Amino acid sequence: xxxxxxxxxxRLALCLRLVAAVPGGYAMAAAAxxxxxxxxxxxxxxxxxxxxxxxxxxxxxxxxWLLWAFGVRSLWRLWGVLLGGLAAGTALLPxxxxxA
Numbered sequence: 130x131x132x133x134x135x136x137x138x139x140r141l142a143l144c145l146r147l148v149a150a151v152p153g154g155y156a157m158a159a160a161a162x163x164x165x166x167x168x169x170x171x172x173x174x175x176x177x178x179x180x181x182x183x184x185x186x187x188x189x190x191x192x193x194w195l196l197w198a199f200g201v202r203s204l205w206r207l208w209g210v211l212l213g214g215l216a217a218g219t220a221l222l223p224x225x226x227x228x229a
Contacts, residue, residue, distance in 0.1 A: 142204060150198035153211045154191050160218025162187035167225030 136142045162183045169179035201207050 136204065145204055146198060146207065149204075149207050149211050150195050153215075154194040154198060157194055157211065157214050157218070158187045158191040160215060160222070161190050164218055164221045164225065167222075171226050 136145065165186060166176075166180045166183035169183060170176045174182075198207055
């Protein structure tokens with residue numbers, strides 16, 4: 130079933146896209162920053178530098194997500210990538226090394 134069949138109202142489609150883009154993108158960026166910081170720290174970078182670099186990259190990731198969220202045609206793809214990315218980030222967080 131196509132999303133156009135489910136979402137007949139253009140206003141509802143825009144609201145769904147906004148929700149996926151703004152708070153969903155924020156959650157994706159936060160998960161990406163946490164995973165990236167853990168990976169960089171585990172790879173040997175100083176923990177403070179890994180966190181700062183990941184935070185800076187998080188802004189770029191969020192901007193790219195916002196642009197992509199309004200550029201992709203399919204709402205199914207948008208929500209699928211959002212939920213898949215959040216699931217992957219959430220699954221990777223417990224595997225990150227703890228402590229200094």
